[in-house]
Amino acid sequence: MTGDLAFIPLGGTGxxxxxxxxxxxxxxxxxxxxxxxxxxPEHPEVDVMVPDAGWLAARRDRLAGLVITHAxxxxxxxxxxxxxxxxxxxxxxxxxxxxxxxxxxEAGLLTxxxxxxxxxxxxxxxxxxxxxxLRVAHSVPEAQALAIRTxxxxxxxxxxxxxxxxxLIGPPTDEAAFARLGEEGxxxxxxxxxxxxxxxHSGSEAExxxxxxxxxxxxxxxxxxxxxxxxxxxxxxxxxxxRAAGRQVALFGRSLRNAEAAARECGYLRDIPPFLxxxxxADVPDNRLVLVCTGSQGEPRSAMAKxxxxxxxxxxxGEGDTVIFxxxxxxxxxxxxLRIQDELSRAGVEVMTADDHMVHVSGHPxxxxxxxxxxxxxxxxxxxxxxxxxxxxxxANLAETLGADAYVIEDGDVLRxxxxxxxxxxxxxxxxxxxDGDRLLPLDGDVLAARKKMLFNGVVIASLAVDGAGRxxxxxxxxxxxxxxxxxxxxxxxxxxLARAVIELPAPMKREDGALREAARxxxxxxxxxxxxxxxxxxVHLLRV
Numbered sequence: 255m256t257g258d259l260a261f262i263p264l265g266g267t268g269x270x271x272x273x274x275x276x277x278x279x280x281x282x283x284x285x286x287x288x289x290x291x292x293x294x295p296e297h298p299e300v301d302v303m304v305p306d307a308g309w310l311a312a313r314r315d316r317l318a319g320l321v322i323t324h325a326x327x328x329x330x331x332x333x334x335x336x337x338x339x340x341x342x343x344x345x346x347x348x349x350x351x352x353x354x355x356x357x358x359x360e361a362g363l364l365t366x367x368x369x370x371x372x373x374x375x376x377x378x379x380x381x382x383x384x385x386x387x388l389r390v391a392h393s394v395p396e397a398q399a400l401a402i403r404t405x406x407x408x409x410x411x412x413x414x415x416x417x418x419x420x421x422l423i424g425p426p427t428d429e430a431a432f433a434r435l436g437e438e439g440x441x442x443x444x445x446x447x448x449x450x451x452x453x454x455h456s457g458s459e460a461e462x463x464x465x466x467x468x469x470x471x472x473x474x475x476x477x478x479x480x481x482x483x484x485x486x487x488x489x490x491x492x493x494x495x496x497r498a499a500g501r502q503v504a505l506f507g508r509s510l511r512n513a514e515a516a517a518r519e520c521g522y523l524r525d526i527p528p529f530l531x532x533x534x535x536a537d538v539p540d541n542r543l544v545l546v547c548t549g550s551q552g553e554p555r556s557a558m559a560k561x562x563x564x565x566x567x568x569x570x571x572g573e574g575d576t577v578i579f580x581x582x583x584x585x586x587x588x589x590x591x592l593r594i595q596d597e598l599s600r601a602g603v604e605v606m607t608a609d610d611h612m613v614h615v616s617g618h619p620x621x622x623x624x625x626x627x628x629x630x631x632x633x634x635x636x637x638x639x640x641x642x643x644x645x646x647x648x649x650a651n652l653a654e655t656l657g658a659d660a661y662v663i664e665d666g667d668v669l670r671x672x673x674x675x676x677x678x679x680x681x682x683x684x685x686x687x688x689x690d691g692d693r694l695l696p697l698d699g700d701v702l703a704a705r706k707k708m709l710f711n712g713v714v715i716a717s718l719a720v721d722g723a724g725r726x727x728x729x730x731x732x733x734x735x736x737x738x739x740x741x742x743x744x745x746x747x748x749x750x751x752l753a754r755a756v757i758e759l760p761a762p763m764k765r766e767d768g769a770l771r772e773a774a775r776x777x778x779x780x781x782x783x784x785x786x787x788x789x790x791x792x793x794v795h796l797l798r799v
Contacts, residue, residue, distance in 0.1 A: 257281075259406035259672045261444060261663075264684050265289070265305030267639045268646065268664040270448070270585050271328040272686065274305040274336075275411070275639070278668075279404045282381045283313060285320040285340070286400060286411055290331035292551065293688070294586030297697060299706040301554065304332035304694065305665075306685035311339035318381035319370075322346040323413030324397035325353040325484045325516075334361035335689060343368040345380065347387065349396040352516035353484070374398065375428070388435070390415035390427045393459075393617030394484045395522060399432075406672035407441030410631055414446055414640065416616070417623040420460040422487040423522055432630040442671050443633035443658070447641030448618035450649035455622050457615035463491040465612040466580070470495040470544065475574035477501070478545040480558045481581050481614075483509040486517045488580055489546060493526045496544040504535035506557035506569070507548025532568040545569065550581035552590025562597040573602035580613045585642070621652060628656040635676055636660040637669065704791055712737040712790040716752055716778050719797040724764020726756055727799060732778065737790060744785055751781040771796050 259279050266273030271291030277284045288307075293300030310317065319342050322330050330350060334357050337344075344367060346354060351371040358364040372378060374396060377386040384403035391397070392414045402409040410432075417427050449456060470477055470492075477496075481488045489510070496503045505511055517523050535543060549558025558577070560566040571577065577598050583591050595605045608614040618640075619627065628636075636653035638646035638660065650660035661676050663669050666684040670677050687694040688702055695701050714737065718730035730752045732745040755777035756770065763769040774794045782788060 258670050259404050261637060261669045261671060262682060263639060263665050264307060264310060265665055268643055270642060272305045273329050274307060276310060277402055279382045281316060283317045284380060284383050285317060287323055287329040288320060288332045288336055289328035291328060292586055295589055299702055299709050300688040302689040303686045304335045304689060306687050307336045307339055309682045314340055314342060317342045319343045319345055321400055322350045323400060324392060325350045325394050334358055334363060335694060337363060337367055343370055345370045345372050347372060347374055347396045347398055349516060349520045352519045356512045356516060388428055388431045389425060391418040391421040392416060395423050395486050401435055408439060410435060410440050410443045412445045414617060416456045416619050417626060418458050420458050422459045422463060429630060436631040440631050440633040442635040442637055443631055444637045444639055446618055447638040447645040447649040449616055449620045450645045450652060452620040454620050456618060456620045459487050459615060461612055462615055466491050467495040467498055469611055471499045473576050474541060476540045476543055476571060477576050478547050478571065479578045479580050480547045480550040482550060483513040483548055486522050490523060490526060492544060492546055501542050501544045502530055502538055503544050503546060504530035504532060505546050506532055509548050510546060536568055550579060551584055551587040552594050559594055562594040571601060571603050576604045576606060578613055579607045582614060582616060624652060625656060628653060628658065633658050638662060708791050711788050714778055714790050715793050716774055717795040718774060719799055721799055724770060726753060729753060748778055748781040752777045767796055
């Protein structure tokens with residue numbers, strides 16, 4: 255439909271992560287953010303997921319551009335994976351642009367993508383959209399909300415934000431700019447719901463800095479701190495705390511190195527000396543070293559995961575050492591994080607978290623901050639996003655008490671904002687894709703279904719050679735990695751069952767490869783069912799000589 259203004263979330267509404275939003279004005283499209291998510295216990299066969307942008311890619315001739323509000327992975331991490339299907343200009347602030355250049359360079363896309371760096375607080379036009387960045391505080395430098403002015407009215411897309419009077423890096427949220435926008439008139443506010451259940455205020459980054467300094471000063475042995483790589487204020491706080499305690503700082507993890515390079519390129523960390531490399535850290539006495547590590551969310555290939563498993567090539571932690579988790583648990587990552595913390599504790603490492611000490615504050619608004627923004631902006635309509643259903647429903651209830659009509663929608667809904675009263679006018683296809691090397695695979699596709707089955711039930715590979723008439727040449731071989739150990743004679747017995755099944759086949763069927771394979775597969779499945787009461791994936795390799 256043309257002749258309207260609509261909001262279409264393709265990811266990140268009703269869930270945490272995978273943010274991909276689309277605005278439609280008179281048929282033209284504007285995308286806002288393009289982030290990833292993690293597999294979690296729902297999808298143990300998947301490490302990283304991205305939104306399915308197929309609907310948007312099919313309309314890329316009408317896609318005027320992609321705006322990135324800030325540099326967190328759940329808002330920017332899918333760009334390198336999805337841009338080849340979208341092929342549109344990208345608009346972002348200086349820090350996001352610096353981060354993007356590194357991501358796109360690693361993906362071999364840097365020379366293909368047009369990145370248009372907009373000034374902080376800048377205003378520009380993309381197609382029918384009159385856009386303006388509004389500076390906000392968040393747990394990453396240069397986060398910005400986006401005002402989208404159209405002939406139907408103005409939409410404020412907040413992105414991630416909070417009210418922090420002292421965010422340490424960058425200025426506080428520009429409340430005056432939001433107040434001016436409110437006086438101008440805001441049709442709808444599409445707003446962060448992450449902490450809608452949390453009373454009060456989210457807390458200040460300055461409090462964390464003071465507490466980290468006091469904590470690290472009193473510790474003995476090696477100290478490792480894990481946090482989000484792009485939380486440059488937190489990295490700076492750790493470095494300052496280390497310096498006050500007479501310690502040097504080493505960075506462990508590629509994403510931290512990339513974030514540091516982007517930060518220094520944009521003028522941050524000026525008073526912080528160069529960090530040690532992983533190799534250089536080996537020459538520093540234990541009580542003179544702080545490690546800043548990736549892996550705050552339990553990522554299996556992160557520096558902290560390798561340290562916890564004692565497989566890191568440059569460091570090993572144990573009795574007398576301390577690890578500080580200066581981060582929150584993103585929903586879905588709890589099991590992976592707790593497993594790493596347990597492995598560290600087993601090795602004698604003291605583990606400290608935000609449950610024990612003031613070592614983390616959220617980058618998202620609690621209820622008092624939400625109330626303040628509604629008072630400044632005074633939107634006619636509220637559209638909660640960036641949260642699970644309980645967060646969005648609570649956000650909607652709060653917005654209603656503050657004078658806004660709230661609309662709770664989900665990924666794929668097309669919410670017409672104007673003209674007229676907002677209404678869900680249609681739905682578009684949405685989904686998730688798993689990042690599998692250089693491929694994107696549908697979560698409900700055959701490849702991941704087979705992988706998930708193998709994960710829980712295992713896989714059995716049967717190989718047999720026959721002549722033209724179907725007579726066996728030698729004994730079949732059966733391999734079942736993950737089902738039997740090296741001393742079991744079960745594979746040989748299953749191979750014998752397979753041989754009998756082939757011998758007993760009628761002669762005409764022995765000459766048909768399909769029939770022979772199916773008979774072999776059935777024999778193996780029956781043998782496994784009797785012995786294991788499991789249904790693993792069975793593959794038959796047939797060689798006809």
